[in-house]
Amino acid sequence: MLIKSKPFGEIEIDDRQRLYFPLGVLGFEGLKDYALMDATQPPFYWLQSLDVQEIAFILIEPRVFRPDYAVSVPDSDLEEIGITTPDQMLTFAIVTVPEDHRRMTANLQGPILINRAKRLGRQSISLDPTWQVRHLILDELAKIRS
Incomplete structure (x- = not known):
């Protein structure tokens, strides 16, 4: 499938990269179709809206910088x-990258959960x-390494 993406322009994706968010993402409830794509800089990913090219989120797997991270959400959220x-x-956690990249943060309070099979x-x-x-990713990584 050919899509238009914010980070890469027009790009081919595999159907297995397509995701459906029945409730959308917080603040973007009307956008339900997304593609999960590897970023050019691991360990990051892109969650690209298939409805609006300009809407894309940078993601990171929380355990990369917080090995103790545990998902604690209502069972009903998982059942949905x-x-x-x-x-x-x-x-995944949504990453915010400010002008000073060293201050990038991850939202561990609002995790993105994906049923990989469905x-x-x-x-x-x-x-x-x-x-x-707002968890400072580089500060958290420095704690792990020290």
Whole structure:
């Protein structure tokens, strides 16, 4: 499938990269069709809206910089996208990259959860107060390495 993406322009994707978010993403509830794409700089990914080319989110798997990260969301959120066991789920956090890239943050309070088999996604709100909206990725990585 040929799509128009914010980061790469026109690009071919595999059908397996397509995701459906029945409730959209917080703040973008009307946009339901997305593609999950590798970014040119690992460990990042792009979640590209298939409806609006200009809407794309940078994602990271939280355990890359917070090995202790655990998903703690209402069971009903998982049931909505058919997740019954942890191995069915991919977990991502939305990344915000400010002008000073060293200050990029990840939203661990609002994880993006994906049922890998059904290709259904949902953004949830964590029930664990440990996880905040702005975790400084590079600072967290430095803690791991020290």
